[in-house]
Amino acid sequence: MKRKYIGIERKEARWGFAFTVPAILFFSVFSFYPILNALYTSMFDKRVLSLLPPDFMGLGNYTYIFTSPDFWNSIRATFVFTLGTFIPIVIFSLMVATFMVNLKSKQARGFFQIAFYTPAVISSVVAAAIWLLIFDPRGLGNQWVNALLNTPGVDQKWLADKTMVQVSTMIVYFWKYIGYFVILFITGLSAIPPAIYEAATIDGSSKWQAFWRITLPLLKPTVVLVSIMAMLQCLKTFSTQYLFVQGGAPRAPINVITLNIYTTGIRNQRIGRASAMSIVLFLIMLIFTWLQFRFSKSEEVEY
Amino acid sequence: MEISIKRIPWASIFIWTALILVFVFTVMPLAFMLTSSFMTSRQIVRMPFSWIPETFHYDNYIKALQGNDGSWIFPRNVFNSLFVSITVAITTILIASITGYGIAKFNFRGRNLIFMMIMATMMIPFEAIMIPLYMVATGLRMQDTYAGLIVPFLVSAFGVFQMRQYLTTFPSEYLDASRVDGLGEFGIFWRIVFPNCAPVIATLGILSFRGQWDNLLWPLLVTQSEKMKTIPLYISKFAEEKLTDEGAMMAVAVIASLPMFIMFGALSKYFIGGSAVYESRKG
Numbered sequence: 015m016k017r018k019y020i021g022i023e024r025k026e027a028r029w030g031f032a033f034t035v036p037a038i039l040f041f042s043v044f045s046f047y048p049i050l051n052a053l054y055t056s057m058f059d060k061r062v063l064s065l066l067p068p069d070f071m072g073l074g075n076y077t078y079i080f081t082s083p084d085f086w087n088s089i090r091a092t093f094v095f096t097l098g099t100f101i102p103i104v105i106f107s108l109m110v111a112t113f114m115v116n117l118k119s120k121q122a123r124g125f126f127q128i129a130f131y132t133p134a135v136i137s138s139v140v141a142a143a144i145w146l147l148i149f150d151p152r153g154l155g156n157q158w159v160n161a162l163l164n165t166p167g168v169d170q171k172w173l174a175d176k177t178m179v180q181v182s183t184m185i186v187y188f189w190k191y192i193g194y195f196v197i198l199f200i201t202g203l204s205a206i207p208p209a210i211y212e213a214a215t216i217d218g219s220s221k222w223q224a225f226w227r228i229t230l231p232l233l234k235p236t237v238v239l240v241s242i243m244a245m246l247q248c249l250k251t252f253s254t255q256y257l258f259v260q261g262g263a264p265r266a267p268i269n270v271i272t273l274n275i276y277t278t279g280i281r282n283q284r285i286g287r288a289s290a291m292s293i294v295l296f297l298i299m300l301i302f303t304w305l306q307f308r309f310s311k312s313e314e315v316e317y
Numbered sequence: 318m319e320i321s322i323k324r325i326p327w328a329s330i331f332i333w334t335a336l337i338l339v340f341v342f343t344v345m346p347l348a349f350m351l352t353s354s355f356m357t358s359r360q361i362v363r364m365p366f367s368w369i370p371e372t373f374h375y376d377n378y379i380k381a382l383q384g385n386d387g388s389w390i391f392p393r394n395v396f397n398s399l400f401v402s403i404t405v406a407i408t409t410i411l412i413a414s415i416t417g418y419g420i421a422k423f424n425f426r427g428r429n430l431i432f433m434m435i436m437a438t439m440m441i442p443f444e445a446i447m448i449p450l451y452m453v454a455t456g457l458r459m460q461d462t463y464a465g466l467i468v469p470f471l472v473s474a475f476g477v478f479q480m481r482q483y484l485t486t487f488p489s490e491y492l493d494a495s496r497v498d499g500l501g502e503f504g505i506f507w508r509i510v511f512p513n514c515a516p517v518i519a520t521l522g523i524l525s526f527r528g529q530w531d532n533l534l535w536p537l538l539v540t541q542s543e544k545m546k547t548i549p550l551y552i553s554k555f556a557e558e559k560l561t562d563e564g565a566m567m568a569v570a571v572i573a574s575l576p577m578f579i580m581f582g583a584l585s586k587y588f589i590g591g592s593a594v595y596e597s598r599k600g
Contacts, residue, residue: 130340
């Protein structure tokens with residue numbers, strides 16, 4: 015009896031292993047090996063075309079990038095973009111989501127949901143291409159802003175000025191992802207039981223008070239998680255900046271880390287240096303991911 | 318006595334105005350893409366902009382397909398994008414479901430370790446490993462091939478995670494009953510488990526398809542010849558050629574967006590539900 019029992023367990027283990035091995039092999043080759051390889055390569059002066067074996071240089075690539083104004087500029091560009099994008103996205107999408115759950119008509123809510131989400135459906139390259147034309151000196155961007163500010167004929171230099179081009183990339187991202195974050199917040203808001211609001215109304219609270227005293231505190235975990243998610247997204251941004259540079263915008267103000275890795279590693283063939291940048295990017299994102307896990311564990315709310 | 322005066326519903330007027338403004342902001346650029354794809358370049362940058370094309374300028378679509386150099390490479394690029402995205406969606410669904418099933422329903426030593434390892438890969442951003450991956454692809458001679466475009470994305474850790482979460486609640490009695498009935502382990506997976514994963518399959522399929530349809534960075538590294546390029550690269554080339562023809566560029570954009578719009582129209586609940594699922598993963 016006992017033997018047979020072990021036999022079944024063994025058999026089960028064998029099948030379980032067989033089902034998971036392909037994925038493990040895949041992740042070993044295409045995730046673990048590359049990140050370890052990046053760590054290793056970042057210690058060498060490796061170039062693609064060189065026939066000589068690469069020189070070991072310890073932390074040389076790191077001291078190089080951390081003393082290079084170009085890399086600091088990339089860190090600056092990445093963080094400016096991240097902060098300038100995620101803060102407005104989180105605030106606006108929370109506002110829009112609150113408005114939407116207060117809509118009485120279910121159809122209207124569904125309609126707005128789909129409409130707001132549509133930009134998230136198209137690819138980021140298409141989004142950047144559309145906005146490249148809108149930001150043309152003679153394009154819609156200038157016409158809209160001049161109509162709003164009543165300043166006819168002014169060119170805002172969307173793609174030419176070094177501050178404006180950063181704002182422009184943020185607008186593209188904001189436009190593309192606002193609907194996505196609205197939906198995340200609607201999910202969070204719908205989880206708050208209506209009974210709490212009813213109780214508050216009976217106690218004489220206004221909608222405004224209810225928002226600040228009930229909704230926001232209960233929604234805090236969602237806000238934190240959504241913020242970190244948005245930040246992680248923004249730190250990896252590439253397509254918009256790449257397309258804007260291809261379209262003739264100045265590189266330096268929007269030379270985010272990913273774009274710098276690409277230029278250094280692929281165009282300039284400095285693999286070692288690009289690997290060091292990759293490791294830095296990885297560590298930055300790791301810190302945020304760690305924060306995310308920490309918050310998702312400690313911030314559970316029970317209704 | 319109360320005098321019945323209808324109070325003006327300021328709150329709801331405010332909400333509607335705000336939502337309509339957001340609506341205008343999100344939809345205008347898409348409308349601009351569509352309408353300008355039928356305009357001549359001169360009309361696109363005319364001030365003030367008129368939203369209705371003077372004449373429906375279908376030429377843009379021909380130019381889009383033909384390319385600036387007249388090579389007609391775009392249809393091939395569309396095919397590449399479709400082929401890569403569909404293949405990745407299929408392999409992700411298959412491998413993620415079988416792996417998720419193995420982790421959820423089988424007891425074996427190292428199971429938790431394997432699961433933790435797969436989860437850990439979610440912390441490795443693609444952007445940080447693209448350079449070594451490029452070296453791997455070069456080493457395996459996958460540059461400029463479909464294999465090179467597809468293989469690094471065969472399965473996603475997020476997919477495995479979703480499938481595992483979903484299948485943990487799958488009743489084991491069904492599996493045992495099928496075993497008693499003499500169905501082999503692979504048969505159980507394929508005939509009993511897999512068909513029951515439909516909701517996850519839909520969201521995961523859409524997510525993986527979109528991921529590759531949208532992918533600019535990896536094809537930029539791994540492809541060299543025009544005939545292996547995908548749609549995002551074709552669009553970036555259009556932008557690079559100094560916006561030679563704005564109308565044709567928007568026609569390309571419309572063609573590139575069509576499959577996504579069709580999918581979104583038919584399966585919008587999986588798109589929107591998918592983002593909710595994504596949050597619950599984090600939460």
